[in-house]
Amino acid sequence: MRYDRLYLSPPHLGRHELNYVNKAIEDNWVAPAGPNLTGFETDICAAAGVPYCVALSSGTAALHLGLLLLGVGPGDEVLCPSFTFVATANPIVYCGATPVFVDSEAETWNMCPVRLREAITDRLARGKKPKALLLVHLYGMPALLPELLAVAQEFDLPVLEDAAEALGSAWQLQPLGGFGHIGVFSFNGNKILTTSGGGALVTYDRALAERARFLATQAKDEAPYYQHSQLGYNYRLSNILAGIGRGQMELLDDRVKRRRQIFNWYREHLAGLPGLTVAPATERPGSHSNRWLTTILLNPAETTATPESLRQHLETHNIESRPLWKPLHLQPLFADAPMYGGEVCADLFERGLCLPSGTAMTDEDLRRVRAALAEHLQQATA
Template sequence: MKKQKAKRIYLSPPHLSPLELEHVQEAIQQNWVAPVGPQLQAFEKSLSDYLHQNPVVALNSGTSALHLALKLLGVGVGDEVICPTFTFVATVNPVLYQQATPIFVDSEPNTWNICPIQLEKAIQHRIKVAKKPKAIIVVHLYGQPAQMQEIQAVAQKYEIPIIEDAAEALGSSYQGQKAGTLGDLGVISFNGNKIITTSAGGALVTKTVQQAQKALFWATQAKEDAPHYEHQELGHNYRLSNVLAAIGVGQMTQLEARVARRREIFEFYQAHLPANKVGFQPEIKGTCSNRWLSCVVLNPTRTKATPEDIRLRLEAENIESRPLWKPMHLQPLFKEAPYYGGQIAEDLFNQGLCLPSGSSLTEDDLARIVLIVNEVLK
């Protein structure tokens, strides 16, 4: 008799409550099934309230938000934009949309985010050999805020604006300030695997109503104020659907609970995996990570197991895990892009693994996961 396969445990699945269905039903019953409507307005308001009253534009993806942020800062053909190498490709693709060049910078070990020291070296060298970068994109990797005070000091010294890619970090904070509000512009993602979701979606966090209005203008095909369809600028179809925003309205009420649960999951892994063989992403003083994903880094001097050994064993037991991000400067797409730094991001990629982190994980799920990981680490 064929052995029944254990239930699938996903890396970071959506976690819905009954509230989302109520809001979606309301939107459909009211016939608000376009990229406009009361649920969309309510979602933006809840986001703005949560993010210290910063004006927010809800969009169809975090990538769209990054693209509009670059446009707001005037990034264009031939410009250079500094990006962390240790990130997902969506951080960098919008730089190419604007026909600009990404300049990659290594991580530092204390947060795994962009290194302030290497950042300044990169700026100094670009000024010397090319031009001053037009913007700096800072990512809060896996929910852990970057060393913003040091990064902001460098950015201010050279008068370069910061785009804060907080796609993975909604619910995180730095010195009491919410992630997404620490840069000149901020970006949030509501993709299905994020801490809260609208199925697909994102948001641009601005500093002024004027910026939000301009971003909304571009996001809705740049239609001029005329009775007919008049267009003077290139626009985009980037607005979030009202139906998807209805999901977001319900999800926002659950955000703090989702952060608390993900932090509990992180702490469970810390308590049940051997500290001499496994390290975790640090949480530096003054920061609070939402622990979107719980990531481990193996100590090769204490275990012969590799991240791939663990990933394959988990997959054999119907459990999803994933390598850490492959650095962008190692990607074929960016083989010609300048890179500043050493081996930190590369070492994290080679030794790291993301473990299942969804807020709907049960204690039995977690016990099943750590049992398998510990067996591989022996």
């Protein structure tokens, strides 16, 4: 029997996106401006608990502008986790700066505060103070914010918060994205909510938001003709895609609830499989993760299965899975970048896999994934 493909995290549209899109077309608002764009920014502000938002073409664009707004430029260094998607670090290079990579801690898999302090101290000893801290909430799990923010404050470092995977997650009931000087979200097709492609920059600082909007629209000077005194970018989101976003934002609470249900199902029903652990299994008190992707770790002492053998086996059942992020300090692109630690994130990469977690999954789909996992793990431990 040939099953339909189960994807890792496909888009899941609701009922109202088309209403916003159709209205934009009827009113001829098909440019990177219009009521959907304004409304989408208002919706994001409400969800993130911040007063200002600029909707952009991608989360990567938002990170790039965020770094520029914090004054990052050629020759600077930016502290960044190694265990993250490459889009976190690429904008540092766009600015002519160098990423300084920091290892993870084992509890949340996010940046380790101890290693962060070590990195800052060493860079200062070398006569180079980092320009900013770029922290990430990996797979929707809140980072150790009190510890990380305390270190940033001690060394007077501005914080850019990459919450691309963490819309709907919170720390002490405060939504993620609003803890740094600037926060960033992604609405890529695989995220918990999507605009097909898109992102957003959020901040408490009105001047920063206005500056971001200016840079995102080609830095056009106030003039009756096209005059440009500064380098700008074509980073604004279209009004049509913002319409998709407006419909999606209505579903945020339901989508987070379903992702968490899927995670809990996996945690309960995979508990007896040899050599496999659903992780990070627990949330730190005060943390609320959107559980964007459910991830597992394999124990080589209990199974000969590897993430790659398991991934290939799932493929034979037409089920998509994916390795955890390959640490950036192990990427050829960043071979020369400074790295502090590395053992934790390298171990996670060697042992981890992401499972299908889309909110449209049925219980039958989940059982199908479990059966395929069990089949291979039983063979690997026989």
